[in-house]
Amino acid sequence: MLRLSSISAKASIAGELRRLLPGAVSRDVPLSWISRWQIGGTADVVVRPRSIDELSKVRAWISGHGLAHMVIGETSNLLFADEGLHVICVQMGSDFADVNIEGRRVEAQAGAWVPGFARRTMQAGLTGAEHIAGIPGALGGLVCMNGGSQRKGIGSSIVQVLSVDRAGHCVTRTRNECEFGYRKSVFQENGEVIARATFEFDQAQDRAGVRREMLRILSTRRKKFPRKQPNCGSVFKSDPAMYEDYGPPGEIIESLGWKGVRVGGAQVSNDHANFIINTGSATSKDVLTLISRIRANVFSETGYEMVPEVLFVDSSGRITPATAEG
Ligand SMILES: Cc1cc2nc3c(=O)[nH]c(=O)nc-3n(C[C@H](O)[C@H](O)[C@H](O)COP(=O)(O)OP(=O)(O)OC[C@H]3O[C@@H](n4cnc5c(N)ncnc54)[C@H](O)[C@@H]3O)c2cc1C
The missing domain is CATH 3.30.43.10 (Uridine Diphospho-n-acetylenolpyruvylglucosamine Reductase, domain 2)
Incomplete structure (x- = not known):
């Protein structure tokens, strides 16, 4: 190429x-x-x-x-x-962002802004999208990453995804064919671009309860995560075995004294240790160095090799987990 x-x-x-x-x-x-x-x-x-x-x-x-x-x-x-x-x-951004709701079915284009999408489902009296409230990003990215919170992924609400392959042909995949796993989907490997997705949510018995739950999730996120400084969300994925033995990545990184540590313009957030913030002049090299030092330290203390959730895009467009080794 x-x-x-x-x-x-x-x-x-x-x-x-x-x-x-x-x-x-x-x-x-x-x-x-x-x-x-x-x-x-x-x-x-x-x-x-x-x-x-x-x-x-x-x-x-x-x-x-x-x-x-x-x-x-x-x-x-x-x-x-x-x-x-x-x-x-x-x-695939805001120029491509229609959302249509009919009964329990919601069809949305890849550029739809996730927090707005979650709010629309709530306003339509549906429940099931609460866990994505406040996740910044476009729906195509969320589906590709099978993103979510509270140990859920958006993949479980998918009915089908329409994507476009490298040759420009449309492909329709059912949920099973999307091969969703923890922060994983087939779209991370098959070269197809997600254009539109169809979801099915449940009718809410208690509409006000859904709204309250979304507001609760938003307020928790605001309290826990850095809001002012640029960041990319959780840097490392949570590994169930490591969680069982030591807890979530943020807790482990914090316990090893990394909060506030800087490399160049990149700094481990003082609000949440699984976040790295750009204090103003960070380079990707600063972030990769910090990630690599944290991984090495966690590995030597726990024996677990943390996998970055954040993805690195090199100058040739190759996307890999953000480790210094690529
Ligand atoms: C403050 C903060 C909090 C966050 N909290 C969470 C959280 O709680 N849970 C969570 O899961 N994530 C979280 N994230 C990460 C991020 O928001 C999600 O992964 C998000 O949905 C990604 O969407 P995006 O449009 O930004 O994708 P991008 O970051 O632009 O891309 C991510 C991946 O998706 C691919 N991609 C993007 N669009 C398409 C498409 N249309 N078709 C095929 N592939 C595509 C890209 O090639 C890339 O591999 C957080 C991020 C931030 C900054």
């Missing part, structure tokens, strides 16, 4: 993409502007499709030209390389 290696290649590819999808293509985008952590070099070309048809067109065009590309949502789980992003970046 070809990277966008020279300025003239970048200009001509951006030009052709602009003819294909007018108004949806940006060049030389500082990743620190779009990334939730406010970290990263410059993305050569960012394309924001506004419909399934546009997504299919752009994927078919990119594949037809043998070009590499990668997909992002609202970047709330991503750490971008300081070197930037030298492949086409397809962003």
Whole structure:
């Protein structure tokens, strides 16, 4: 797969993409502007499709030209390389965000903002989306990560997912075919881009109770998590065996004295030790170094190798768990 290696290649590819999808293509985008952590070099070309048809067109065009590309949502789980992003970046964001509710069924496009989606289900008298209240990100990213809280994942409410493969063809997958696991789905490996998902929730017997539960979850999150400084949520996944022996990652990291520790501009949050904040000038190298030191320390003290939930995007668009080793 070809990277966008020279300025003239970048200009001509951006030009052709602009003819294909007018108004949806940006060049030389500082990743620190779009990334939730406010970290990263410059993305050569960012394309924001506004419909399934546009997504299919752009994927078919990119594949037809043998070009590499990668997909992002609202970047709330991503750490971008300081070197930037030298492949086409397809962003599934707010331009692609319809939500339709009919009875217990909810159909939503990949760019729908998760907290807004959760609120819409509550207002429609449904229950089941409480655990995603307040999770920042787009629905496509949430489904890809099988995100959730309170030991739940959004995958359990999915009926089917419509995705677009590399050649631009639409694929429909049932919940089983999405292969959901703890913060895992088939979309992390199969190269398909989630365009739309259909969910089924239960009718709430106690609507006010659902609202109260969402407000309770939001208030707990506000108290527990850093709110002002840029961060990417939980850095490490919780391992059930480690949890059983020692507790959740945040507790273990805190007990080893990491709260407030800094590398360059990256700092372990004083509010919650499983969060790393950008104090203003953090680089991805600072974050990766901090992650690697914490992992080494936890391993030597507990024998457990913590796996990052946060994903690192290198300059060729490769996405891996955010460890210094890649
Ligand atoms: C303060 C804070 C709190 C958080 N709390 C939680 C929490 O409680 N629970 C939780 O699970 N997560 C949590 N997160 C992480 C994050 O919000 C979720 O993983 C989120 O839903 C990811 O969505 P996104 O749009 O930001 O995806 P991104 O971060 O942009 O992408 C994540 C992954 O999904 C892929 N992807 C994105 N969109 C698509 C698509 N349309 N099709 C295919 N692949 C796609 C990307 O390639 C990448 O691999 C938190 C993050 C923050 C900053």
